[in-house]
Amino acid sequence: MNLTKAQDNAKILRYRRSSSVSRLCQTGCATCSTLNGCLSCKPRLFFHLEMDGMRQRGTCLSTCPRGHYGTRSPQINTCTKCKEDCASCFSETFCTRCHPGHFLFRGKCENSCPKGLTANTAMRECTDCPVGCELCERRNMCMRCRADLYFLDGECHLTCPSGFEPDVQLMQCIPQVHCEVGEWTEWGPCVRKRGTRAHRKGKETRTRQVLRSPTNIGDPCPHVSETRKCVIKKRLRRNKL
Template sequence: MQLQVLSFVLFLHCMEYTDSQQHASRHRQHKQTPGLNPGCEGGCLTCSDYNGCLSCKPRLFIYLERNGMRQIGVCLSSCPNGYYGTRSPDINKCTKCKSDCDSCFNRNFCTRCKAGFYLHRGKCQESCPEGLVPSATQRECVPGCAGECESCVNSDTCTRCKAGLHLLQGKCHHVCPDDFEANEQLMACTPLVHCEVGEWGEWGPCSRRGKGCGFKRGEESRAREILQGPSPHGKPCPPTSEKRKCVVKRKICPGRRRGERRHHNSRKRKEPQDSWQEREREREREKEAGDREDVEDRNKTEHRHSRGQDRDPTSPAGGAAH
C-alpha cells in the first residue's frame, strides 16, 4: 500500500516537471519566432527585440541598417541615398547601388556617380567618350568645349581660350569689358588699375644753383608719393614733383665778407694769386647778376605801368589815338 502511494506521488512530480518544460519551450519559441506584434514602431508589421523590424506595413520599404556586427531593420517610405527600392508581393526592400554609384534608379541605371566617376547613359565611368568632357561639379560627361575654348570644365565654363581671346569668369572675350584690360601674359581679362597718389608735401627751402644764400630770386620744390601704381592700360600717374619761383631777402653767404676779412691776409699768403683773383671775379659776377635782376624787375614794372596808361581811355594820348 505504501509502495503504491509513493509511486503515485512520483508520478505527480513527473507530470509537473513535464508541464513546466513544455511551458518554457513555448515561451522560447514565442521569443524566437515573432508574429504580429502590437508593440512594433516606425511602420514595422513584425519585429524583434534583437533585429528590429522583420517586415513592414504595406508600401513601406525595409532597410537593413548596420549597427556593429548586426543589422537592424528599419521601415522607410523611400530608400536612402545609395540604395534603390524594389517591390514584390512578399516584401518591399532597399537594395544597395553599385559601388561607383552615389544614387541610382535600379541596379543597372545610376543617376549620380561618386567622386572620380562621370555619368554617361546611366553608367559611371572614369573617363568620357570622344566628343564629351568630364564635369567635376556635375560628375557627368558633358558636350565638348565651346568653339572659342581651348580647354574647359564643361560646355559653359572655359579654362583657357584660343589665340587672340582673353578669359574672364569662364568666358572668352575678343574685347575685355569695361573696368578690365587684356593681359597678354595670362591671356585673360584682369581688373583695370589706375594710379593713385598722396597729398602734396610741404614746399622746400628756396635755393639757387644748389645754394641757399647769395641770391634774391630762386626756386623751391615739393613732392608727393605714389600710393598705387597703374596697370599697363590704367590711368598713368600725374607729376609727383613741382617747382616754383621764390623770392628771399638777399643775404651774404657765411664766410664771404666777415670771415674773409678776418682771414684775408693769411689766405692771401697761403693761396696762389690766381685763385684769389678768380674768387673776386666770381663775387663781382654774382653782384652784377643780382643788380641786373633788380633792373629787370624795375623795367618790367615800369613797362606794365606804361601799358596800363596807354590803355586808359581817359588819358589825352588815348583820346588822340581814337
C-alpha cells in the same frame, strides 16, 4: 463547453504573443523577431536589410537610404542596392550620382567622358564646359581654366580682352587701372640754390598727389613735381628810429 473554452484560451495566447512581439518591433514593422528585426512592413513602407555586426537585420523605411533604390510590388516593397560605381540611383539601370573617379553620363557612371565633354570632378559629371575649361559648376560657367589660359567671368581667354590685363600669378584677367593724380599745389617759396653767385636767383616748386596707382600695363603716372626759376624778393629794411 470544454472545446469552446480551449479555443478561447488559444486565441488569448496568440493575442498575448502577438502583443509581446509588436512591443519589440521597430516603428513600421508589421511582423518582427528579436534576432532578425523586421520580417515584414506595414503598407507603403520599404523593407531594407542592413548589417548589424555579422548578421543582417530588417528595417521598414518610408524612403530607401542613399545608395539604394525602391521597388514596389503587390507582395512587398524592397530597397535594392545600386550598382557598385553608383553613389545613388533611381533604378537598376539609371544612376543619379557616381563615386569618386567616375563621371555621370546619361544615367551611367563612366571612367572618362566622351569626346567634347569635360569631366567635372566636383560634380562627378560629364559637362559641356566652355573651351579651355577644366572645371565648371554648371553649363557654360567655368570655375577653373587650363594652365595656359586666363580666367575672366566664367570664361577662359588666351589673351585678356580690352580693358583688362593678365595677372600671371593668379592666371586671371584683372581690370586695367590708369594712374590718376590730383591738382597742383600753389608754388612754394623761392629758395636760393646753394653755391650760386646770383644771390637773388632761386627756384620754387609745386607738387600734386597720386590718387590712384596704375596696374602693370595701365597708363603710368605723370610727374608729380615741378620746379621753375624765380627771383628772390628783396627784403625791405625797417627804418631806424
